[in-house]
Amino acid sequence: MNIKATKGDGGNVEASLWIKSARNKGISVHIPSGNGLTNVIRDQRREISAYIPGLAGIPLLEERRSKMIVERLAAAGDANTVLRNVLNLLKNMDINGQNGLSLVRDYVSQIMGEFTLNVEFDEERDSRIRASFQTTPMKVADHRRFKPLELAGIGFLRVIQILSYLVYFRPILLLVDEPDSHLHPTAQEMPIAVLSEAAQLFGTQVILGQPIVRR
Structure with missing residues (x-):
């Protein structure tokens, strides 16, 4: 090859x-x-390469871990167990002059619609990372209403996972297993366009484990 x-x-x-x-x-x-x-x-x-496996959900609670442990677990295929940690690292990361977490949010919004993603961790008081989200319908109903990230749908979590790991690792080669799984049919084509945009920005080649059929 x-x-x-x-x-x-x-x-x-x-x-x-x-x-x-x-x-x-x-x-x-x-x-x-x-x-x-x-x-x-x-x-x-x-990183030379990264593999993003399928996702069946995330733990209800997630302890804050060191950067080295997070990257080791992610590389071992335990991507879902450290998703909040990756988001927390992105929150404090500058990528091409843009905040890493904001970049992920913007990419995800192109696929799932406008939403807000919050990640909270206080070094002095917390041992666990809290992550929550708010979609546009939630904001319209009550601007104060946010849901814990673990209550998001699998398709939503899957998109956040893929783009978070792409933005964080920015590998030369990215392998993604079933990027459109659990997505509504109307949104299944969107990951291709967004992945292409992000991959071009980071100089990453993306290989999909399951081709997406364009309608």
Whole structure:
């Protein structure tokens, strides 16, 4: 397969690599020596790849964890168990001159409609991260009404998860399993456009585990 990557200096590198089944039923990757991709992979300033698995919900409570633990759990496939932690990290992150959490909110709004996403954690008093949301209909009914994030629909959570991990990690290669699962049919095509926009901004190649059929 061919892969394109962006180097630390902003330049691009394109290379070929081979992926095959290994003897222990795992996967082995072979990159020819002298390949420009090798230096990109070794660059600790950026993730080479990220995988976003399916989502069946998030825990009712989530302890605040260190950045290293959050990234380790996310890399191990436990993405749903640290979603609030990722959102909290994004809240305090500047990405291309824009707040990370605001960027996620803007992307999600393009798919699910305008909404507000709040993440609260006080270093002095809290051990758990609180996250809540408000949609436009909720705001119209009562501007003070917010719901805990764990009460959001699976489709809503799924979109937040995908875009949060894309914005946080900004990997060279992003693999997304069933990006349109649990979404209303009228919204199932939107992730493609938004993912394309975000991927172009971050220089990320996105591979979908399930193609989305355009109607």
